[in-house]
Amino acid sequence: MNLENKNQVESRSGKIILLEKDQVLVDLITFSLQSNFNFEIIDVSKVEDISHVLQDEQNVSLIILNYNYGNECLKFVSDILQNQQKKILLFLIASKADISKLAENPTTTEVISTADTLNELNQIMHKHFQRDQRSISSPFCSIAARTLIRFNGINDDVYVQLKTGRFLKLFSKKDLITLDDITHYARKGVTYLYLKSYTGKWILREINKNFQQNLTALSTGGKVQLDSSTRDNDFKEDAEKFKINPATQKILTVDKEFVEEINLAVNKSMTLIKKNPTLGAMLRKLRVNRDKKNYFNAHIGMLSNISCGIARLLGWSSEITLEKLVFACYTHDIALIDHPHLAQIANMKEFEQKYNELNEEERTTYLNHSKDAAELISTIPNISADIESIVLQHHEMPDGSGFPHKVESQRISPLSALFIITHDFVDYIFRNKEWYLDDYLELARKKYPFSTFKKILTTMEKMRDAQQ
Numbered sequence: 001m002n003l004e005n006k007n008q009v010e011s012r013s014g015k016i017i018l019l020e021k022d023q024v025l026v027d028l029i030t031f032s033l034q035s036n037f038n039f040e041i042i043d044v045s046k047v048e049d050i051s052h053v054l055q056d057e058q059n060v061s062l063i064i065l066n067y068n069y070g071n072e073c074l075k076f077v078s079d080i081l082q083n084q085q086k087k088i089l090l091f092l093i094a095s096k097a098d099i100s101k102l103a104e105n106p107t108t109t110e111v112i113s114t115a116d117t118l119n120e121l122n123q124i125m126h127k128h129f130q131r132d133q134r135s136i137s138s139p140f141c142s143i144a145a146r147t148l149i150r151f152n153g154i155n156d157d158v159y160v161q162l163k164t165g166r167f168l169k170l171f172s173k174k175d176l177i178t179l180d181d182i183t184h185y186a187r188k189g190v191t192y193l194y195l196k197s198y199t200g201k202w203i204l205r206e207i208n209k210n211f212q213q214n215l216t217a218l219s220t221g222g223k224v225q226l227d228s229s230t231r232d233n234d235f236k237e238d239a240e241k242f243k244i245n246p247a248t249q250k251i252l253t254v255d256k257e258f259v260e261e262i263n264l265a266v267n268k269s270m271t272l273i274k275k276n277p278t279l280g281a282m283l284r285k286l287r288v289n290r291d292k293k294n295y296f297n298a299h300i301g302m303l304s305n306i307s308c309g310i311a312r313l314l315g316w317s318s319e320i321t322l323e324k325l326v327f328a329c330y331t332h333d334i335a336l337i338d339h340p341h342l343a344q345i346a347n348m349k350e351f352e353q354k355y356n357e358l359n360e361e362e363r364t365t366y367l368n369h370s371k372d373a374a375e376l377i378s379t380i381p382n383i384s385a386d387i388e389s390i391v392l393q394h395h396e397m398p399d400g401s402g403f404p405h406k407v408e409s410q411r412i413s414p415l416s417a418l419f420i421i422t423h424d425f426v427d428y429i430f431r432n433k434e435w436y437l438d439d440y441l442e443l444a445r446k447k448y449p450f451s452t453f454k455k456i457l458t459t460m461e462k463m464r465d466a467q468q
Contacts, residue, residue, distance in 0.1 A: 014039050014040070014059050014060075014061040014062075014129075015039065015040045015041075015042055015057055015058075015059050015060045015061065016033065016039045016040070016041050016042065016060070016061065016062045016063070016064060017042050017044060017050055017053055017054075017060060017062070017063045017064070018030070018041050018042065018043050018044070018063075018064045019044055019045075019047060019049075019050065019063070019064070019065045019066065019069065019073075019077075020043075020064070020065075020066045020093070021045075021066065021068065021069070022066075022215075022219055024147065024150075024215065024218045024219045025066075025117065025215060025219070026041075026043050027143075027144040027146065027147040028117075028118060028147065028207065028215070028218075029041070029064065029117070029118070029121065030043070030144065031141075031142070031143050031144065031147065031200070031204070032118050032121065032122060032204055033121075033125065034141070034142055035141040035142075035197070035200050035201065035204065036122060036125070037125060037129055039061075039062075042057065042060075047069060047073045047076050047077065048076075050063065050076075050077060050080060051080055054080065054084065054088075060088055061088065061089065061129070062088065062089045062090075062091060062128075063077060063081070063088060063089070063090050063091070064091045064092075064093065064121075065077055065090065065091070065092055065093070066092075066093040066094075067092050067093060067094040067095075067098055067102060074092070074102075074105065077090065077107075078090075078105065078106075078107040078108075081107045082107060089109040089110075089128060090107050090108050090109050091108075091109060091110045091111075091112055091121070091124065092105075092108055092110070092111045092112065093111075093112045093113075093114055093117055094111055094112070094113070094114065095113075095114050096113060096114075096115065099111045099113065109128070110124045110127075110128075112124065114212075115211070115212055116208070116211050116212075117211065117215075118204065118207065118208050118211060119208050119211065140159060140161075140167055140194040140195065140196060140197055141194065141195055141196075141197045141200035141201075142192045142193070142194055143192065143193060143194070143195060143200065143203075144191060144192055145182045145185065145186065145190070145191055145192060145193045146182060146191075147218070148177065148182075148193055148195075149177050149178070149179060149181075149182055150218050150222075150223050150224060151203060151223065151224050151225075151226055152223050152224070152225045152226065153225055153226035153227070153228050154173075154195070154199065154203070154226060155173050155174075155228065156173050156195060156196060156199045157169050157171065157172055157173050157196070158170050158171040158175075158177065158193050158194070158195060159193065159194040159195070160185070160190055160193060160194065161194060164382075167194055169319075170185075170193065196264065197267075202226075202230065203226065205230070206224070206226045206227060206230065207224070262304060262305065262308050262322065262326065264319070264322075264323075265304075265308070265319075265322040265323045265325070265326035265327075266304065266326055266330075268323055268326075268327075269323065269326050269327040269330050272327065272380060272383075296333070296337070296340060296343065298430075299333075299343070299426060299430070300329050300330055302426050302429065303329045303422060303423060303426050304325070304326050304329040304330075306422050306425065306426060307325045307326075307329060307418060307419060307422040308322050308325055308326065309463075310418060310421075310422060310456065310459065310460060311325060311418060313459045313460075313462055313463070314418070314455075314456065314459050316414075316415075316418070320384075321415070324384055324386050324387050324390065324415060325390075325415065325418075325419065327387050328387050328390040328391050328394070328419060331373055331376075331377055331387075331391055332370070332373060332390070332391045332394045332419075332423075333369065333373065334373050334376065335365070335368070335369040335370075335372035335373045335376070336365065336366070336369050339362065339365060339366075342358075342362060342365060342366045342369070345366060346424070346427045347395065347397075347402070348395075348401060348402065348403055351363075351366060351367075367403060367404065368404065370391060370392050370393070370394060370395055370403070370404050371392065371404050373391045373392075374388045374391045374392040377391055386413065386415055389413050389415070389416055390413070390415055390416050390419045392404070392405075393407065393412055393413065393416040393419075393420070394416065394419055394420060394423055395420075396412055396416070396420065397420075397447070398412060398417075398448055398449075398450040398453055399450075409450035409451060409452070409453065412452070414452050417452040417453050417456060418456055420448075420453075421444065421448060421453060421456050421457065421460075424444065424447070425440055425444070425460075428440050428443070437460070437463060441457060441460060441461065444457055445457060
């Protein structure tokens with residue numbers, strides 16, 4: 001397994017020097033700051049190390065110092081900062097008794113209470129730093145492995161990041177992670193593991209409910225029991241981001257696991273799209289339009305949920321497959337982002353009916369949009385050929401009457417077939433306020449009487465009982 005330690009993989013927006021005696025607090029501060037701001041934390045054990053770091057490292061923005069090192073230490077750091085050409089902020093962690101006198105120190109930017117360190121630090125960081133967009137969009141957050149095993153009740157998958165940047169599931173939610181496991185991977189240079197970002201945020205909220213008590217427990221070798229019921233509430237809030245049309249919700253088993261998986265797939269797709277300048281610019285146009293009636297947004301949301309739901313019923317619900325489907329959902333009509341009226345033309349039959357209403361440029365744009373989108377996607381390094389195929393073939397028909405290449409059933413990939421049917425089904429829902437699954441299946445059987453397509457339609461029949 002080609003593993004890489006966290007700090008060697010991720011790019012950072014800046015660096016923070018942290019001088020703190022309590023290693024547990026170091027890990028918790030690192031967990032919080034990297035989850036929210038994407039900083040690299042440089043942990044030093046001696047005050048003298050600060051000057052060495054500043055000589056060797058560029059882009060240091062902040063020093064966080066626990067005042068329990070004493071006044072001489074503070075004076076040493078203050079002298080260093082006064083001799084720096086670039087302004088570097090200084091945050092002090094101190095007891096309530098010391099806060100007022102420390103606030104008068106000319107080099108001190110902020111003073112944070114030891115009683116509620118993480119909450120206060122997070123608030124102050126928002127005051128001085130803009131939150132890094134990579135941490136907002138990232139589906140994962142890092143946590144020190146030695147800290148991870150100190151929490152009971154996480155009940156979620158744990159990942160490691162490979163040198164390629166991909167995340168590999170290392171432990172499943174039901175696995176018991178032991179100190180021996182952590183020691184084993186530490187020998188390979190893996191000292192940080194990854195959780196889903198919403199799990200990380202939930203853990204931080206749980207810690208902060210009674211910060212001092214939890215810190216004491218962790219620092220003395222104890223464990224912290226997490227309240228899983230609060231995570232369920234957090235899940236409900238996260239699910240609001242992926243609102244599913246009530247009609248479609250009735251035909252899909254929309255449980256916690258399903259929304260979590262789609263959540264991850266969407267976040268990964270967004271991150272990958274943003275890395276491509278052309279696709280990223282097109283995505284921004286899509287996201288600027290927040291009109292609830294906007295066709296693209298509604299179409300993509302419904303298409304993502306239903307395609308993933310049918311894939312799960314088919315047994316095609318691996319993490320990789322869901323990522324492919326969601327990415328295709330977001331990009332299949334990307335070449336029509338400036339022509340929403342063209343995106344609503346479902347097939348060649350409708351195109352021919354509207355032919356005289358369109359000018360020559362619109363006709364060409366519509367007929368080429370599948371190829372143009374696939375070509376854009378192909379510029380992304382290491383992109384799956386399956387995604388290109390889905391996008392290129394999403395208007396093909398198994399009888400050869402589709403476009404752009406008029407391929408027949410045997411040349412249409414299984415995932416493309418799933419996408420074609422889902423796309424057709426979503427169009428049917430959009431056009432029929434009072435729709436029924438049986439009515440759609442009756443129409444679809446006539447259009448798609450071919451092998452893989454028939455299997456997908458047969459699987460969709462399983463949704464009938466849920467709608468009734």
